[in-house]
Amino acid sequence: MSRIFLVDDHTIVRDGIRAMLAAEPTIEIVGEASNGQELLDSLPTTPTDVVLLDANMPVLDGLATTLRLRAEYPEVRILVLSMLAHERYIGQLFDAGASGYVLKSAEKAEILVAIQTVIAGRQFLCSELGLSILRKILVKExxxxxxxxxxxxxxxxxxxxxxxxxxxxxxxxxxxxxxxxxxxxxxxxxxxxxxxxxxxxxxxxxxxxxxxxx
The missing domain is CATH 1.10.10.10 (Winged helix-like DNA-binding domain superfamily/Winged helix DNA-binding domain)
Structure with a gap:
């Protein structure tokens, strides 16, 4: 059973993700937070395998939260789920310690694969972003x-x-x-x-x- 903690400042987004993952027998939603600080306040009493993290949040955003998680909870995997598609910001999150990055427009199947991939200790980048970055590289070359x-x-x-x-x-x-x-x-x-x-x-x-x- 994979223990997932949802972090997004929009309740409707958290509700949608929870509903999407509810039917998965290998996934358990163990907590929710509207920003990174709320997550960090909850983690001492909430065992978590993967934090499904929004990038753009008040109080403590995705990048700052990722840095804190890597320093304080290095065993927790971080999967960023965001609408932000700028490769520089994505690179910063990976450098900070994120294990994966998925756009919120991704299909359920891809999000599930992303969760499984980061739990296995590997990195994941959703296909839409990967193809977009590849096209930019080819155009530049x-x-x-x-x-x-x-x-x-x-x-x-x-x-x-x-x-x-x-x-x-x-x-x-x-x-x-x-x-x-x-x-x-x-x-x-x-x-x-x-x-x-x-x-x-x-x-x-x-x-x-x-x-x-x-």
């Missing part, structure tokens, strides 16, 4: 690939960029490449235009961060 293509420099431009990064002046680069100062300036201007940077400092920074330098 495609964008970075396009940026790399847009920045494609000729062999001579790459040589000039390497020498600029090495701190050489235009005259020194011209001497090293056995060319004229005007040619070096032309290469430099072409590089700035291709990379859409305004000056040499910005160009070097972009070149380092995007791997345009060896």
């Amino acid at each position: 495609e964008g970075e690939e396009e940026v790399t293509k847009a920045h494609k420099l000729s062999r001579r431009e790459t040589e000039v960029l390497q020498l600029l990064a090495g701190g050489l002046t235009t005259n020194e680069i011209a001497e090293k490449l056995f060319t004229s100062k005007r040619t070096v300036e032309t290469h430099r201007q072409n590089i700035l235009e291709k990379t859409q940077t305004k000056n040499t400092a910005a160009l070097i920074h972009l070149a380092v961060t995007q791997g345009l330098l060896d």
Whole structure:
């Protein structure tokens, strides 16, 4: 039997979750609270396996509650059930010690799987969030690939960029490449235009961060 403690500041949400889980023979709702502080006040006398925790609550929100639970009740699993879908906040909750994160729009079957997963000591992220984050990663990678293509420099431009990064002046680069100062300036201007940077400092920074330098 898995002992579940519900924490949500909306009574109607707690009622809905309790009704949804009531028919499950392996689950027992052992307590309810409207914020994290009420939960912490109840836990000393209420043995709990999993806290089903809302993220956005008054008094003590999901993140603060998660940090307290990890410090004071490390054996209790934390499954966040929220409408918040921002990946940075989700990451903060996992870093703080949450075992799982499920959107309130998830189906009953997925919530049950999430509970079973965190009880087993594993982490869980609902499918809707997982697919959304994956799409964002793929879009970002495609964008970075396009940026790399847009920045494609000729062999001579790459040589000039390497020498600029090495701190050489235009005259020194011209001497090293056995060319004229005007040619070096032309290469430099072409590089700035291709990379859409305004000056040499910005160009070097972009070149380092995007791997345009060896």
